[in-house]
Amino acid sequence: MVTTSEIAVTATIWALTAAGGFFGIRAALRRRREQRSGMVAGKTMRQRACKR
Secondary structure: OHHHHHHHHHHHHHHHHHHHHHHHHHHHHHHHHHHHHHOOOHHHHHHHHHHH
């Protein structure tokens, strides 16, 4: 039998895994979109663009 704490830990691990996957895929798609549009996908370029 699975205890309540084991269920909580398993649910937490899966939630964190899903969140990491979501944000990782989102970042990869953003980099791909920026490269296709001719923008430089570097972090420093994005930071400089935000300061303008």
